[in-house]
Amino acid sequence: MTSADQVPFDDRGLAYGDGVFETVLLRDGVPLLWPYHRARLLRGCRVLGLEPPDDAALAATWQAPASGLEVLKIILTRGSGGRGYALPESPAPRLLSRRTPFAPAASRWQGVDVCLCTLRLARQPALAGIKHLNRLENVLARQEWQRADIAEGLLADSDGNLVEATAMNVFWLADGVFRTPPLDACGVAGTLRAALLEQGVVGEAPLSVETLLDSELIEQLFVGNSVQGVWPVNTLTTPDGEPLRRFSPTSASPLQAAAHRLLGYVPLSGPSLSGEKR
Structure with missing residues (x-):
């Protein structure tokens, strides 16, 4: 080395x-x-x-x-x-x-707006899951929105299946069960996602963009990673900020609580993190 x-x-x-x-x-x-x-x-x-x-x-x-x-x-x-x-x-x-x-964006633990990116991820099973250095798809996707009120962008693959966000994994609640997309064709398998899967907090299931937009069975939506924790999604928008779908209030959900225990973050009702600098 x-x-x-x-x-x-x-x-x-x-x-x-x-x-x-x-x-x-x-x-x-x-x-x-x-x-x-x-x-x-x-x-x-x-x-x-x-x-x-x-x-x-x-x-x-x-x-x-x-x-x-x-x-x-x-x-x-x-x-x-x-x-x-x-x-x-x-x-x-x-x-x-x-x-x-570092300090996490704790205000986003209460809820954020995210957009649905137009870029589609290429399916390449040989590289699926790993965090390789070629992240040009993410760079292009991040250029799609400039609005400060949009916190993240969701990415689907070339078949229209939800995969991830530009820098986070995606989770949702349907029929009382938390799910996350399988990442066997593309996407980065996050470490927080891996821990939540191992603990049985979430399971894997495919989700098309069409179903995400139209199905009332999708009650809540989240994005999260091992640095920022979990952000509940309030509204899914276009990159220009036009609403596509709104979700139910998700403050202090079991998914978020489990994730933040793993990261040592205080509960939403706990003391401030203002003393932790970035």
């Missing part, structure tokens, strides 16, 4: 998106949901044929005195070399990391 503070011009992560990354919430220097982050990172390495970093190298990215909340970003590229897309004969993966003070 090699490391660098600056990525060189010939780094394959920079040139081709040839690598993986993780975004980890640290609380007082302790990584939350770390087994899920490590498992996803190792799976991404297996899929891409990357030599994974050892546990000591990964632990070194967070083992420094700290208090409060931080976000740790870990990037692993294949390193430099190779001719064109051909792999280097002796790859030397490059491990980079950065820690940033």
